[in-house]
Amino acid sequence: MKLTSLLTSAALALGLATTAMADDKTKVGFVYVGPVGDGGWTYEHDKGRQAVEAHFGDKVETVFVESVAEGPDSERVMTQMALDGADLIFTTSFGYMDPTNNVAAKFPNVKFEHATGYKRLHPNVSTYSARFYEGRAIQGHIAGKMTKSNIIGYIASYPIPEVIRGINSAYIHASKVNPDVEFKIIWAYTWFDPAKEADAAKALIDQGADVILQHTDSTAPQAAAQEAGNVVTFGQASDMGQYAPFPRVxxxxxxxxxxxxxxxxxxxxxxxxxxxxxDGIGPGMVGIGEISDAVPADVKAEALAMKAALADGSYHAFTGPLNKQDGTPFLADGETADDGTLAGMNFYVEGIDAEIPQ
Amino acid sequence: MDLSAINPILFVAGFLIAATPLIFAAIGELVVEKSGSLNLGVEGMMIVGAICGFATAVETGSPLLGFAAAAVGGALLSLLFAFLTQVALANQVASGLALTLFGLGLSALLGQSYVGIKPPRLGDINWGPLADIPVIGPILFTHDIILYLGLVLVIAVWAMLKYSRMGLVLRAVGESHDAAHALGYKVKRIRTAAIMFGGACAGIGGAYISLIRVPQWTEGMTAGVGWIALALVVFASWKPARLLLGAYLFGGITQLQLNLQGAGVAIPVEYLAMSPYVITIVVLVILSRDKSAAPASLGRTFHASS
Known part of the structure; x- marks a missing residue:
């Protein structure tokens, strides 16, 4: 690919030129996995970027690159940002973990922040994430109360700890209020593909699910549920309030x-x-969007009580007694899961009738 | 595992819908490539069609007007490609790639105020008593007009290429533009028309995603369908019937793997996820063992003086 190499070298040359004229502005770069208009995950990260600009005004300059594929291509994008004179780079998807650390090794003076990962191989790499599973616990509670078919559909993205943790948390709290509840899980193997997410939602609805939880980034499952008419959904990563009060509850x-x-x-x-x-609900990194009137008042009150308990730390979403899927004990009565276990979670809890793709 | 959870009727009806954007985009590209041009900008034309169709449908309240606007939008964007490659004689591969990048950016710009809006619904055709036939009725006779239009289009293109004088001229231009030129055919004009037809088809395919299959507007929502359409044209060895088969196979297996996952089938999910690509390619490669080469002038720049 002559064209690619030409473009890359041109970009590199440009990058070097601008580094030479580095000014006193702090330059902050963002690498996004989807488009900023996805209405979900990337949309919220970009709101964060805009907040940085609004807060610091002339003292910062922000740049972002959207729809960057996870893997080697992201390494190229990060390298370019670093050469362009970025002082701080946020890489906002799990699949950027190794590329972030690789690039960080080459640019010791640039700070890197990787979202949802756990590898900090160099002193200039930080990781950050939110305790989404706390929100999943509240979703699970509402879902367990709202389902009439007792089938809850779950559109999962990739089998990584963050997603598995969310499934477990939702299942634990759904089955607590509704022991008959069954989870049907579809792995979409994408963070963002509206057509595929819509298809997955339709397949789940066709198979009897009347609540759809999603761990993908677009609002397509919301549209599919709205089309079906009697299916409950929850906004993911962003409020997705345009689908409130129903299907998004x-x-x-x-x-x-x-x-x-x-x-x-x-x-x-x-x-x-x-x-x-x-950080979780307490420090405000995870917010719970308004619970709409489609949810019965008593269920809403219970959900809000759980939110308060999760926020002040009096309740942990993973509290024993809990067994793993194969029946071995996971947490004793009253015991809560430690962060290490949660961060590396690679098993389902007892009761989920499915297998994690290996 | 609970296979009974999959409703075969809903499943087949679902994959007919899933395959339709692919059919439109691929049949348009097939005509473009038959004329000897290689337009890699399908993805860009689809996404522009998706937003043009969506915006028009929302503003006018008429989904059919939306589809018309999508066709116009896709064709206008393809005109840019035609200008670059037929008039400015630019490299077709680079121009096509640029068209995709441009289309993705332009659509994001156009679509900014349309995020989160629900488009007007295009109703299904009322087939009367036909829809009441058990099994066949719900599968074949519960769709919107665009889906049937896609099928008609594939048949029309097949008949046009095989039996009509227009098809013969188009193929002649694609096989040897010098010979066609010597015979007095306007190579550039014919190619430009083919490129615009391809753009219009891709636009309708994109609008089918934003107006019917998903239905909403999200940036980058075509998510690679245009590239699959390009591959499909090659693997179908430029034959409309195989293209239809390939599109249904791809759409069908994509739906099937999602349904199988939901039903908890004990096949590893990774295999299910890759199955649409693998099976479609294998089947079409086996089918194309016979001699059916690409149009001889595909991707070559034509200038009357050379």
């Missing part, structure tokens, strides 16, 4: 803005250091 909202502002400030002050941040 609540949502998990990611709020990255405070974190992005704090980290940018740390770079400006020279106080930035490698760390791992994992």
């Amino acid at each position: 609540s949502s998990i909202i990611d709020d990255w803005a405070p974190y992005y502002i704090a980290r940018t400030q740390a770079v400006m002050d020279g106080t930035w250091e490698s760390m791992d941040t994992w």
